[in-house]
Amino acid sequence: DVKVTQSSRYLVKRTGEKVFLECVQDMDHENMFWYRQDPGLGLRLIYFSYDVKMKEKGDIPEGYSVSREKKERFSLILESASTNQTSMYLCASSLGGQGVTEAFFGQGTRLTVV
Amino acid sequence: GQQLNQSPQSMFIQEGEDVSMNCTSSSIFNTWLWYKQDPGEGPVLLIALYKAGELTSNGRLTAQFGITRKDSFLNISASIPSDVGIYFCAGQGTGTASKLTFGTGTRLQVTL
Secondary structure (H helix, E strand, O other): OOOEEEOOOEEEEOOOOOEEEEEEEOOOOOEEEEEEEEOOOEEEEEEEEOOOOOOEEOOOOOOEEEEEEEOOEEEEEEOOOOHHHOEEEEEEEEOOOOOOOOOEEOOOEEEEEO | OOOEEEEOOEEEEEOOOOEEEEEEEOOOEEEEEEEEEOOOOOOEEEEEEOOOOOEEEEOOEEEEEOOOOOEEEEEEOOOOHHHOEEEEEEEEEOOOOOOOEEOOOEEEEEEO
């Protein structure tokens, strides 16, 4: 079974702090994604990566950056956390390649910025 | 980004009832996926659809890839309490590599 593991289930951070959310997958997947989930808005893509050291902006990248130094690990960075970044953050991975799009999700990190 | 309209937003049903929900897109999709999210957990894949007109079942769940490639439907028959959760559709459009666009979700509540 694919396992996508996010380092924290719950985080509370102060405004202005630099925040790191870590995600690891164990199935040698090419693609990794970071989404945020807010009530009524569904899942919105922040960034994704289709290879080591490669990244592309999603629909809402402002205020975020990412790092993918190893294939299995994809980190989301909030450079200076703000209260409007309070949300559920979901990491996902997929195999990659033509026609293979099923994404597998981690359990989520609920971040509160105070 | 692409827009996916998912309806209804929420449903309150009695145990044993059938459920229907759908997603529509402003553009053509190559793949439709349906996910379920239990409270406090990440979404879990239920059904994947790859061809227009395809009808696929997974136990009590049945999903269809619309013939126009712009919509998809999920039906749940004889609902049970553990069906409670949020159901998301997701689609992969043309020329978007492996990116998925998600619907806004349908929150399902089942009463005994």
